[in-house]
Amino acid sequence: MVSTPPEKSNIRPRIYLRDFNATLICSVALLFFSALSYGFSDQSFASTQATFAFKKQFGDYKPKEKTYALPALYLSLLNSLKAGTQLVGVIIGNFISKHYGRRWCIFVMSLYSLGSVSVIVSGTSRGQMLAGRSIHYIYLGMQLAVIPTFLAEISPTHLRGGTGALYWLSIKCGGLLVTGIVRATSTNKSNIAWQLPIGLILTFPFLVAALVWFIPESPRWLLLVDRHDEALAALTRLRQTRAEKRNKVPISTEILVEFTGLTGTVEGIKTARCEKGGSRIRQFFSIFNRSNFRRTFIVVFLLFFQQSTGQSFASQYSTLFVQALNTVNPFSVTLGTNAVDIGGILCCILLADRLGRKPVLIISAVLQTAALLTMGGLGTTDPSTSADSDSIKAGIVAMLLLFSFGWSFGYAPLAYVVAAELPSPYLREYTLNVAYTVKLTMEFVVSFTYSYLEDPDKANLGGKLGFIYGSIAFLALIFSILFVPETKNIELEEMDERFGVAADNSILEKGTTEDPIDVKR
Template sequence: MTNLRGSMASISPVLIFSCFSLLVGDMLFGYDTASFGGILANTGFINQFGTYNSKTKAYAISSTHTSLLSSLPFIGKWIGCLVAGPAIERYGHRMVFYILSAISIIGIIIEITAAGTAHGTGRYAQFVVGRIIVYISVGLVEVDITTYQSEIVPAAFRGFVVVSLQLFLNAGTIVATGINRAFSTDTSSVGWKTVTGIQFTFSVLIVICAYFIPNSPRWLLSKDREEEAVAALRRLRSHGDFESGRCDEEIQAIRLSLQESVHKAPWTDMFRGTNVRRTMLVIVYYFFQQTTGQAFVSTYQTTFYKTNGYAAEAFTYPVINSCLGFLSVLPGMYFVDKFGRRPSLMTSYFFQAFWMFLLAGLGERTGNTSTTKNMIVASFMLYSFFYNMGGASIPYLLGAEIPNSALREKTQSLGASWNVIWAFVTNFVIPYIISSIHFQIGWVFGSISIGYTLEEIDAIFAIPFNPFQKTKDQVDAINRSRVQHEIADDNKQTAIHEEITA
């Protein structure tokens, strides 16, 4: 409690602005994902980029083209995530914000100008290229924001602040679903062009906000720019901290905690010594984030509703779902620091599995009543509610916390890149799964949500581990991991304090 009060006393207006203003970048990601889900079902877009079917006398986009439109952009995100770490290390967080904004604007222009002059004349390949370029900026923003926040905020609030990215991501989703609904009946190209063009707003806001924030003191120290690091920290901390000299003490504490890792380490160090375990843990967390069904809910919900008997409300339900997702992040931001990362994440996974199983079980029944149909929709929304409460954002937090300072950006880049690979896979296969097994898709994603506890995952990398039979050594390793996690922070703070006061 004392540490919490001390951390609150260190908060300055610049810190609050720096932590939250650039989350408009996450709004860009949330908006793009949700808006495209609506665009795929927009009649004007289908008429322009679809193929005419003489039997139905209407235009349609095939499952293959839908898969490519949804999955290929993740190539861009993979590139963005992979280069984000080295770019941040070399140029700093602020410069990367400027770069990603310029990339986003270029991609949006390419998307909008892909429109043809009549039905069936849209330049499909050009639109895909535009989405790939936009997603390069999305990959950059994911890594840039989480690493920047984790480096400037006091430890007591790190979980609250980093998890807030999901709040802004859902805010972008709400805006997108609302605009999609407004243009849902538009049969011309004006509707989908407007939905796409609104993304310019987020890119411009990122440029404006980045101008006013300081560089990360830790990044400045890695460049041996100690005076600038102290000046940046003074802006990020309260006047009281500055007057009492606590800013200088914090710089010394950062140097002490970094020890020999003040300068950034090469990529190969991620797979040496204890860093191997850190790297693998980040990869595991990011794997589960993408393979538990989030793309099914975020990208394909409108299409799913239209093809499974809910066409009349296909554009309304996503708006409700987005609002619930936004609200669910608020308790999640509190729980992650109050109860810890592990309980929050495991609770999220449990309920994700539960609602996916319920959706699948109810959907398979024949002759469903209106009550059953409403319960199916509720299951869909409640899955999203609990996903946003923990499973969506905590992997980003752990990706920023688990690596050591010398490898933070590179490990986060690698983890996010691995995340993108699975995002590509899931987005590509979901249209085929929906077409083939419909509601039974819930059994697939629900099963993946049921996994091992974090201590068991830790044990995988500590000793040879059999997931079906725990030996006494494995149980002991799990118990030791629990104890070590509880006392690690206290020991670290004590060591830092003793060195400073010596």
């Protein structure tokens, strides 16, 4: 017997047979695999820059230390310019995704990355490496634009939080995989130490480009472009159980109910948009009007805090940071950091659709604040004059791991989930463009300033960096408590009703399972 999907109620929805539809699982798996290349790319660049071979090829020889080192300015540019090109990728990805579909966006970005990786692997000069890394992040920006949205649109409502968190889990799994490879190749003194890990990136986009046409297009996007028959066929493929397919039974009532509700809501949104009319510029500025400003504000600051608490420092520079402490093997710590991150994301997946988005974000901010401020406190002691210097350095490394766990537990995956959930479907492109601009600007700021803040000849802050990022993490905690709404178990198309103008008058009269303070604050 085929079990029926849950009706909306105050009780947390159960998981049903159609939630394990083979097409849905394969679609999520392919998107997971595509996002895996994001983490693989990002961490291959971050880890290989600490290898001897990379420093010898692109760095300067230091006679006093008798070793090679990357100049501070070049290191800053190497890890920060990518934020600007990634923003270009977000804009391009949103445009292709909106006008040509999610699958076309994934196909185009995959083909593009095959060329950008080739530029990097063949690099012999600083300029070529800098250019190669920068243009490759256009591909990663396109990923950022399409993968979280695609996952949110094809997932059953009661599983959307956990499915969305899979995006960040896949990134960290890719990071864990490549850091293991870099650790194995790091002892090699030839360029193969960094060329092999980076060259392996080619595997992911090649397979994704070949397989993306076997998964259905987003039903929501098809409805938005008036392709109703294709939308119903796509939703049926994503929801029909194996027994229904095998017996060739008509489309079930549950699927038709979901499709009817989805169609009605999308048509209502399109009608409202036509009544408002206006140019694209006017549509863009509508994200700041009375009915949309609160959602825009929340999405923007979620992604602001996701980066400003020092994520770029932990992901891009952790290997160099631990290497500077001269304690344990830095590649082992980076490997451990990625493993800890995966543990945090798995906890998030288990709790996001049970506790809800808001409690998980609050816990995440608490862990980040505690870890970073403790790191700052440990950093005030000079290890060179302290009898417990090894313990202090070990404590700083431990706080780095705790911070990374806390960040991955909530803000890393859920910022993308909520950012994909909150905006109105027709304004999602504009809202995310603004939010990702803020996110990538903060990523640029953190990445560019780190090498100067850490350089012994510059600020030489060391562990005291925790005070800077920890203060921002505390503000993220206040923001999570006061402003972030609960979006658990709310259909994407219902966000206009829950958080738009309708929320001012009707939603509290109708009654809802959400906290009234969260619906309208």
